[in-house]
Amino acid sequence: METGVMSHQGELFVHPLSNPGAPGICPEMLEVAEEANRARDFNLAVEIYSSQLADLQQPDRGLCLRKADSLARAGRISEALDSYCTAASLGKLRPEELPFLVENIARALREKEPGLTVAVNGHCKSSNGDDGFQMNGECEEDEALDLFSCRLCKCLLHEPTTVECGHTFCKRCLEDDSVKDCIHCKQKLSKKEKLPNGLRLNVVLSGLLDKLFATESRARKYWIEGEDLWKKQNLSDALEKYNAAVDLVPSSGRLLHQRAELHMEMRSFSQAVQDASSLCKLKPLWTKAHCLKATALSKAGRNDEALQEYFLCVALKPDWTKVKLEAQKVLSELFSSVFENEDLPTPVHPLQGGLATRLIKPPALLRSLRPLTQKPGSSSQDSEFSVTKSAPVDDSSSILPIVSPGKSDPAAGEGSTKNLADVLAALPAPTGGLKRKHSSDGPSEAFNTPSKLLRPDEASVFKKAAVWGGRTVPAELLDCGDMECSLCMRLFYEPVATPCGHTFCLKCLERCLDHNPNCPLCKENLSEYLANRGYNKTLLMEEVLQRYLGDELAERKKIHEEEMKELSNLNQEVPIFVCTMAFPTIPCPLHVFEPRYRLMIRRSMETGTKQFGMCIADELKGFADYGCMLQVRDVKFFPDGRSVVDTIGVSRFKVLSHGQRDGYNTAKIEYLEDKKVEGEELVELLKLHDSVYEQANSWFTSLKDNMKSQILSHFGNLPSKDPDPQASPSGPAWCWWLLAVLPLENRAQLTILAMTSLKDRLIAIRRVLIFVTRKRPR
Numbered sequence: 001m002e003t004g005v006m007s008h009q010g011e012l013f014v015h016p017l018s019n020p021g022a023p024g025i026c027p028e029m030l031e032v033a034e035e036a037n038r039a040r041d042f043n044l045a046v047e048i049y050s051s052q053l054a055d056l057q058q059p060d061r062g063l064c065l066r067k068a069d070s071l072a073r074a075g076r077i078s079e080a081l082d083s084y085c086t087a088a089s090l091g092k093l094r095p096e097e098l099p100f101l102v103e104n105i106a107r108a109l110r111e112k113e114p115g116l117t118v119a120v121n122g123h124c125k126s127s128n129g130d131d132g133f134q135m136n137g138e139c140e141e142d143e144a145l146d147l148f149s150c151r152l153c154k155c156l157l158h159e160p161t162t163v164e165c166g167h168t169f170c171k172r173c174l175e176d177d178s179v180k181d182c183i184h185c186k187q188k189l190s191k192k193e194k195l196p197n198g199l200r201l202n203v204v205l206s207g208l209l210d211k212l213f214a215t216e217s218r219a220r221k222y223w224i225e226g227e228d229l230w231k232k233q234n235l236s237d238a239l240e241k242y243n244a245a246v247d248l249v250p251s252s253g254r255l256l257h258q259r260a261e262l263h264m265e266m267r268s269f270s271q272a273v274q275d276a277s278s279l280c281k282l283k284p285l286w287t288k289a290h291c292l293k294a295t296a297l298s299k300a301g302r303n304d305e306a307l308q309e310y311f312l313c314v315a316l317k318p319d320w321t322k323v324k325l326e327a328q329k330v331l332s333e334l335f336s337s338v339f340e341n342e343d344l345p346t347p348v349h350p351l352q353g354g355l356a357t358r359l360i361k362p363p364a365l366l367r368s369l370r371p372l373t374q375k376p377g378s379s380s381q382d383s384e385f386s387v388t389k390s391a392p393v394d395d396s397s398s399i400l401p402i403v404s405p406g407k408s409d410p411a412a413g414e415g416s417t418k419n420l421a422d423v424l425a426a427l428p429a430p431t432g433g434l435k436r437k438h439s440s441d442g443p444s445e446a447f448n449t450p451s452k453l454l455r456p457d458e459a460s461v462f463k464k465a466a467v468w469g470g471r472t473v474p475a476e477l478l479d480c481g482d483m484e485c486s487l488c489m490r491l492f493y494e495p496v497a498t499p500c501g502h503t504f505c506l507k508c509l510e511r512c513l514d515h516n517p518n519c520p521l522c523k524e525n526l527s528e529y530l531a532n533r534g535y536n537k538t539l540l541m542e543e544v545l546q547r548y549l550g551d552e553l554a555e556r557k558k559i560h561e562e563e564m565k566e567l568s569n570l571n572q573e574v575p576i577f578v579c580t581m582a583f584p585t586i587p588c589p590l591h592v593f594e595p596r597y598r599l600m601i602r603r604s605m606e607t608g609t610k611q612f613g614m615c616i617a618d619e620l621k622g623f624a625d626y627g628c629m630l631q632v633r634d635v636k637f638f639p640d641g642r643s644v645v646d647t648i649g650v651s652r653f654k655v656l657s658h659g660q661r662d663g664y665n666t667a668k669i670e671y672l673e674d675k676k677v678e679g680e681e682l683v684e685l686l687k688l689h690d691s692v693y694e695q696a697n698s699w700f701t702s703l704k705d706n707m708k709s710q711i712l713s714h715f716g717n718l719p720s721k722d723p724d725p726q727a728s729p730s731g732p733a734w735c736w737w738l739l740a741v742l743p744l745e746n747r748a749q750l751t752i753l754a755m756t757s758l759k760d761r762l763i764a765i766r767r768v769l770i771f772v773t774r775k776r777p778r
Contacts, residue, residue, distance in 0.1 A: 015065040024055030042074035061090040069100040088335040095328035102327045106314035146471050151183050158220045160205040162497040163189055166536035171199050200501035212477055219248035235266050253283045269300035287316045303330050480552050491556045495541040500524040514595035531639030568607035575600045575612040576665040581749045582614035582628040583736035584649040593642045596663035616746045625655045626754040673729035674758045685759055689725045692762045695769050696738050711741050731758045
């Protein structure tokens with residue numbers, strides 16, 4: 001007999017014929033049948049295959065399989081089983097020969113169970129919006145991920161550790177060498193060996209989780225201890241830890257799943273089945289749970305029950321290749337069992353003769369697929385192929401009926417009484433004869449599924465509750481004291497976590513690091529943290545504050561905004577940098593290293609004004625009564641916190657009152673503008689303006705090359721003459737350029753800066769030019 005591998009044409013698997021040249025086989029008709037399958041006219045293909053088989057003296061195994069596949073794809077499962085059994089009697093069925101039977105039984109399940117349809121169409125969406133099914137077909141999203149879940153292990157955060165980007169994970173998960181990027185933002189994580197003291201847990205979050213979820217935190221601790229013992233192959237001690245964890249949180253799907261796997265490794269298959277059954281009741285739409293139960297049942301030698309779970313897996317996840325292959329393997333073994341284990345007669349031509357000469361199917365197969373062997377209107381007593389009826393299912397069974405074994409399963413529990421036979425009993429049964437038209441008759445009342453099924457809308461609600469639900473935070477356990485900054489003693493605002501695990505308000509931490517590069521609490525050196533300026537907010541802490549302390553956070557934010565508004569008022573309280581002379585339109589680079597000025601520059605950037613005043617020192621008042629506003633163009637930070645600030649002069653001001661804030665000087669000011677002139681005064685002003693400009697240009701041109709190059713490198717070229725000298729409130733830019741490069745003392749420069757008459761300023765500059773020209777060495 002020919003037993004070659006099936007060929008693949010389009011979407012069809014074509015079984016090879018045992019004897020292609022046998023009398024009665026017509027290749028042209030077989031080609032028509034294959035074309036009918038491609039056109040999805042499966043009933044026509046069945047008719048052709050049946051007529052070809054009827055013309056043969058001995059049935060052809062490949063032809064029987066082709067007919068069986070077409071019957072299965074047409075939804076005529078009962079007749080398909082007859083043909084598969086015939087083929088099995090001629091040669092053992094291989095798993096790869098049964099894909100259509102598995103797929104179509106699973107499809108029948110989906111059509112009859114609205115809850116399964118919702119699960120497949122919805123793809124078991126996880127709480128973060130990702131597809132719950134992985135590429136290997138496993139449904140990763142078994143637990144309801146919430147704010148306090150680690151996105152790496154999908155469990156409650158254990159020893160929460162906040163990384164540079166602000167996201168938080170279990171310390172144990174981050175220690176895994178395979179974790180190189182943040183799963184949220186894809187930012188590269190620092191190498192563990194580069195951290196001076198390794199990964200450090202977030203102290204505030206750790207205490208908060210232990211307080212809010214004390215029981216689950218203890219269970220998670222036992223769970224992790226059990227995993228570590230399991231890795232060391234100390235299985236009995238590991239099981240004790242898992243048992244302790246399950247006692248604390250019996251509804252954890254992942255925990256039950258792992259304990260079931262541990263039972264299987266310890267070869268306690270009945271215990272594994274019990275855990276898997278509990279898991280299926282807990283997570284009825286989780287494919288991985290049903291796969292686990294199927295595997296446990298198979299290991300226990302209960303293949304007929306395992307097959308039912310595999311069918312449900314394929315129904316939930318049609319493209320899960322691994323499970324389909326397992327189902328085909330078990331189904332192949334069930335088909336073969338009758339010929340290997342039972343001494344049953346095989347007729348010369350199984351398709352001929354009456355009921356008494358028909359092939360008898362194996363009892364194990366009947367237990368798994370019994371409703372498919374029944375004809376419309378028949379009962380369990382009047383069919384040779386039937387077995388005892390299923391017991392009615394009470395409406396109080398689980399929301400989505402779970403497949404349970406045909407025989408009593410002590411591990412299944414009371415709520416899991418519905419089996420695959422009950423579900424498939426509602427399928428439309430095939431008509432008696434072979435007709436091209438699909439039977440459209442509805443199922444008989446005798447075969448309606450008695451258990452309560454989910455409507456699609458109900459299934460959606462159930463799915464949403466299961467997947468989107470989260471841990472309940474007891475309101476009485478959470479108070480503001482748990483979320484207070486130890487520096488300002490107020491509720492955290494923009495909380496950031498240091499590498500040593502302590503949490504502070506961003507602004508509080510920055511001010512502390514301005515003075516000392518050590519942690520304010522544990523004194524650990526944070527120089528590298530300061531150098532990287534990795535002040536990213538702890539996102540989990542931020543979310544906790546917004547969700548559970550919203551009113552308190554709103555009040556805290558209001559205070560902060562009022563402070564920012566006050567700081568951004570460039571009339572009432574202008575920050576003053578006491579250093580050097582600055583002039584409008586002239587660049588003024590600054591090297592900032594004092595803590596008070598670090599704070600001042602940072603605030604000017606945060607408020608968005610990007611401005612501050614520059615004044616020279618005054619022995620009596622602290623700083624002079626006149627100055628120039630500077631606009632920040634760029635800031636470059638050094639690793640030790642120092643910075644170089646690129647600024648340019650904007651406008652002049654007069655100090656009305658002196659003050660201080662957080663260590664730096666402030667002032668109430670009024671801005672200065674030149675007084676405009678008209679008529680003859682304007683004509684005289686223009687003549688003076690042109691004259692002084694020519695005088696300034698002549699002086700600059702006459703300078704030695706080395707001095708000229710120094711001026712050009714710092715201040716650039718002499719600005720061009722303005723057509724309208726009064727266009728700017730501060731006067732022509734070339735005046736300020738000249739004042740910045742002329743060798744004058746600060747007090748003399750300050751006097752000219754304070755002038756609000758352009759004429760007076762030009763006269764003063766002319767005097768200086770005359771003086772420096774006379775004094776210049778020849």
